[in-house]
Amino acid sequence: MMDTKALYYRRQAEFMKEIRPYLHYALQSIAIAAGIGFLLFSFGYRQFLQWVTPEFPWQLAATACMLIILGGGRVRTYLQLADTLFLLPQESAMSAYLQSAMRRAGVIQAIFVTIAWLLVWPMYHKLAPSSGWLFLLMLIVWLVFKQVMLFGKWTELQLQEQPTRLWFMLLRWSLCAALTYAVFALDPAYGIGLLAAGSIGYLGLLRLPRQHKVHWSLLIDMELRHKASIYRMLNLFIDVPELQGKARNMRWLNGLVRLIPFQRKGAYSYLYTLVWLRSELFGITCRFVVIGFFMMLAFDNNIFIAVLYAGIACFSAIQLADLKRYYRENLWQHIYPLAPQLRNRSVSTVRSIIHLASIVLVAIPAFFTMSSQIYAAGMLLIAAAISLLYHRFR
Structure with a gap:
């Protein structure tokens, strides 16, 4: 035996x-x-x-x-x-x-x-x-x-x-x-x-x-x-063999992609929005938002809230960076009659919008827990600016 x-x-x-x-x-x-x-x-x-x-x-x-x-x-x-x-x-x-x-x-x-x-x-x-x-x-x-x-x-x-x-x-x-x-x-x-x-x-x-x-x-x-x-985590730092997760078709969220214009320039935006909705990245993003929202609600020390918010924004951005690897080696992207630069530009735009929406939702409690709403607004604006730069060049 x-x-x-x-x-x-x-x-x-x-x-x-x-x-x-x-x-x-x-x-x-x-x-x-x-x-x-x-x-x-x-x-x-x-x-x-x-x-x-x-x-x-x-x-x-x-x-x-x-x-x-x-x-x-x-x-x-x-x-x-x-x-x-x-x-x-x-x-x-x-x-x-x-x-x-x-x-x-x-x-x-x-x-x-x-x-x-x-x-x-x-x-x-x-x-x-x-x-x-x-x-x-x-x-x-x-x-x-x-x-x-x-x-x-x-x-x-x-x-x-x-x-x-x-x-x-x-x-x-x-x-x-x-x-x-x-x-x-x-x-x-x-x-x-x-x-x-x-x-x-x-x-x-x-x-x-x-x-x-x-x-x-x-x-x-x-x-x-x-x-x-484990491979997805390692892939954030170096290219590794891809192990795709199961796609989840949540029909009640498919209406979001209808907001994207049905035009050639929106083809990759449509694709990567669906990838985000149907992959494990959607669940990861939602968990970051929910956990971050309640953690921000639990404290009222300005410095601690700022450090906590920076950590949440940073880690959520790193997780969303994984969206770029999808379809990177797929043969179809070389067959589509689309400009090669459109893919990178579109995926950066999709990640930026998702991340901005996430950090805005997480920042809402700060307007009530921080000593001044000006501090909360400044914290949010700084995070938004860094987010745009990160997703633009990452």
Whole structure:
């Protein structure tokens, strides 16, 4: 019988070998930006800690920071399409393979939980004075709770019915948010006790729905999407083999492209607007806008808001830069009776409009939370000018 555990680690090593050349260049490119981002974050967080008072809803802010890590995360299985032919007959031996995937995910996500708690702790320690032993106790609690949430997510992937899977996904995020908030809002003993009781009840519920032993089709689809997301990230820094995601035809949004004139000069604008609407970039943009809007709404320190807004605008622009790679090597663009310069000009225009709309929406709360609307307007104008220059020459 095949050693599936060794197969998992061999596939992991092969994948790392595959991306290592691109990862090297990406790390070189991102090092300076990461250093600047870290300095800006450190300065902004220090200013925030000096300004924040117990009257501020810090429990919600701490919950939001921990929730992203506790409720999210991925399990890399490295399963391939051919596995349904070669590994499916050995499904009974796949437990060692999948346990290796879970252990790796558990270790990696435990590191992220530790980092998140290190970031939240200074705020928690200031606003809910506590001794150092509580830091270690709660870190252990968060690490155990993360393993519960990870097991819940893995169980969701094995459920047979999709509606049941969606309900349990909603349950996981809702329970994670409620229990995390309880730990911050209540006395530590009561909060941890409630979190423990909720986790035990949740583990009991996970035993109720019908499950596959290995949900091959869903796990392979998830793995393909995970791999594609890594390549999209690396493609921001260096050209890598393209792994296209699935197109999503959301008909209720197709009306947006009708605003583009049906003329030759609007051909590429029409194409790339549809690409944005039907690709994963649409979801990424929407998440940036929603998260940024509520984060801007939660603070009223001018400096902190400006730093936060700059970070949101910067990262959303970097994500939209990925739009330029679509159809870059496609044969049809050399056949269309269109000027070669039209494509680059059109994609830059589409990205600029999308990014400007995004930063305008994110900036709306600043007109109410900053001490002066003039500051908010100036911040928005500076961001808009930089955005136009970036998309014009990037």
